[in-house]
Amino acid sequence: MNIASPPKNNNDKRHVKMRETLIRFVAAICCGLIGYIIGSMPNNNLQGHVDVKCARQAVYEFDNDLVEKDVLIGVNRSRESIIEEIVPPTLQSFYQDTQFNPTRSMLRQSRPVIGNTQRLHSYLGKLRNKECTTVLFLGGSAQFGDFAAVTGGHNVGGEQNAYPKLFMDWLNEVFPCASANGTTGKHVSIKSVPGIKNSQTAFLYYNWFHTIDKLDLVLCEFNVNDAFLAADPPHRLENQNNSRGTFSKNDLEYNGSAFYFEVLLRRLLLLRKPDPIAIVTFNADYIGEPWIHDNRMSLFRKNMEPLKLYISSMYEVPVFSAVSWMLPMAGKQGIELQINKTYEFGTGSWHTDKCCHPNRRGHKLLSLVIAFCLLEEERALMSHQYSDRASIEQDFTANQVPIMRDPLYLSAEEDEAYVTSAYEEERMIDFTNPDDKSWQGQVPVNEGWTWYADNKFNDKYGLIANNSTGESHVTISLTGSKNALVEISYVISYENFGRGFAWLDDSQDNNKRDLCKKVLRLCRKDKGDAATWRVTERGECKAYVDGADVVLNGIWKAKASVDSVTILREKLPEGQQKYLHICLSPPDIRTHQGADNKFKLLSVRTF
DSSP: OOOOOOOOOHHHHHHHHHHHHHHHHHHHHHHHHHHHHHHHSOOGGGTTOOOOTTTSOSSOGGGSHHHHHHHHHTOOOOOOOHHHHHSOHHHHTGGGSOSSOOOHHHHHTTOSBOOOOHHHHHHHHHHHTTBOOEEEEEEOTTTOGGGEETTEETOSSSGGGSHHHHHHHHHHHHSOOBOTTSSBOOOEEEEOOTTOOSHHHHHHTGGGGGGOSOOOEEEEEOTTGGGGSOSSOTTOSSOSSSTTOSSOGGGGGGHHHHHHHHHHHHHHHHOBSSSBOEEEEEEOOOOOHHHHHHOTTSSSTTOOHHHHHHHHHHTTOOEEESHHHHHHHHHTTOHHHHTOTTOTTSHHHHBSSSSOOBOHHHHHHHHHHHHHHHHHHHHHHHTTTTTTOOGGGSOGGGSSSOOOOOOSSOOHHHHIIIIISOGGGOEEEESSOTTOOGGGGGOOEEESEEEEEOSTTSOOEEEEEEOSSSOOEEEEEEEOOTTOOEEEEEEEBSSSBOEEEEEEESSSSOSOHHHHTSOOEEEESSTTOGGGEEEESSSSOBSSOTTOSEEEEOBOSSSSOEEEEEEOSSOOOTTOEEEEEEEEOOOOTTTOOSSOOEEEEEEEEEO
């Protein structure tokens, strides 16, 4: 006889469920504790790191699950501003008066290229270990206060109000460091030599980098000034307008920026001071009203950021950018509002002039952009977001024997000449550095040239001639270098500047005085093509004058003054000595602008 089992009591079922729930709850607590312990363990590469939570918010409240749930159920919790979150209390009052109140969503757009962060993580490791670091800012006039004054110009009132100084103040407050003897130290910044203003001049004065003993972080900010580089870089060793179509006609204006910026990045990636340097492309500003009105048919409308983003991404160099979100935000309601000086988000109120140059409150925003990006990367590092990094993701350029990708725009010959070869063999005569007058021993003949700063802030030096008779002549002693090339750097401007010409000679005397007194005029070889301007001596159109090697045209149509470079056609073999002669020609009264007829020589180099 089968006897049926009595039915189970319902209380037993509830007890079982309660036990299962309790077990799951305890297990969850244990997992959470284990995860917390593991997450709290110091990174092996960051031994002795400093807990700086008292100086900033290390945990971002908007990442909490609670906030996500609040959004779902419509709860609006009050949160501190992003300035209160990333700026220590000692500096917060200073940052209350910015161009506009930045939000988290704005600043989150400041990382258009994350790149390979291995070098940046090494730098953050130094900061967290209280190691004092050295930062180099490479940029133009917006960076440095000695190019600025309240009464005009770039209008930041001195370098104490420019973003490099503001960022360094923030860095020293948030990441205090200790000197070698254990006392309180300081992170320091290096200001580049006066001649470096864009990627091209960084190319010209690159030997200056070899004078730096220690360097940890470099921020390259050439977004504005690279827009004025020549479409046909004089240092090109191959013709880019060939059947391969490397650069189309519409792309040519970006050729100079692409060429010199790639050379700069490749050099910096190979540089050791003494460690591999953390490199950041910083896009701080953009061309203003000229960009808005005059460049509709240009590929990027004179904004160099798309090109900078592409090259940086291909070399996996991180990008911090204010332009990536400020420029779209400024113009999203139309051009008229964008250039309105009362519109706080617009270009008109952001710039101090029609070209560029952020105002004093704008520099505070630029400092916040760098600070935010650095803290975001620290947060990613400490939360182990890179724990699953694959071997292919390592930075091969930081290896003891670096592995570099093939160049994007350089030929193999150019890469060998300008990047991988012993570039220290160049010989530079620099007229821009007020602290270096060694050039005086290499100028045996000087007829009418004066060394001085010709701007109202007295900081832009050069060897300058200024007359209308053509009698100014200078002789410079040169010795040839490895590539047998002679390079002349000078200023071009829209008014008060003229033309000259140069040649090499075995004698230091001026044997071409009659030629120096003749007027040089522009002519158009093919009237249908505005790109074929040549300089001539009242005769056949050609790129030089009979008896001279090359014409130096200091006149430019754009309303700005920038640096230009010309390379002599004649070669000067390595070790051979000759004299470089430069004459200032009389002005062409038909086209000359301004009362003066100046020529400003910046440097001469053999390489």
